[in-house]
Amino acid sequence: MPIKFRCAHCGKKIKITSRAAGRNVNCPKCGDTARVPSPNSLKRASKPYQPHQYLDTEAEVGDFQLRKRATSEDDLDLTPMVDVTFQLLIFFILTASMSLQKAIAVPPPDPQREGAQSTPISLEDLEVDSIIVEIQADNTIIVDDEPLAADSNLAEMLQQSMDSSGRHEMVINAHADSFHETTVTVFDAANEVGMQKIRMTTTGGEDDE
Known part of the structure; x- marks a missing residue:
């Protein structure tokens, strides 16, 4: 062999x-x-030949997943909450501003004239020396029978009436249903142009019904 x-x-x-x-x-x-x-x-x-065995990684390992390492990102982030808090604080500060309420200063009666009888004066008698400003129930302002336009300035209109007529007194004839704010606006405009005397009357009350 x-x-x-x-x-x-x-x-x-x-x-x-x-x-x-x-x-x-x-x-x-x-x-x-x-x-x-x-x-x-x-x-x-002599030994029997054995082929090399390869490891089937997919079969042996299976569904292998790496565990996520815990980081500081898992903590609660308070930054958005702080931002919202500051925005709400700014909103309330801007919207809660105190409103200045205007008032009409009425002088007290003269003690020396206490008990004196007052003589009623009609509106027609005051038209000679005074500018008549009417405030209607819908708060429309009329100066000497001329309505005030929406884009007009009341102080300028009163100044023109004073210059043309030479009158430096004013009578405010306000309707009972008009707003107090409108009366204060007319008062401020009269003081702005330097009106010497301001009188007030009312119409449309219960006595007129």
């Missing part, structure tokens, strides 16, 4: 008769001296 082995130098496969076992022979390819092994040593050295 022939002996098959490989050259230790070049790996050439050599086939030789079993009678040459234990002898030195020259490799036909590289010429290097090779010792012919015995048949028994070949049987001990």
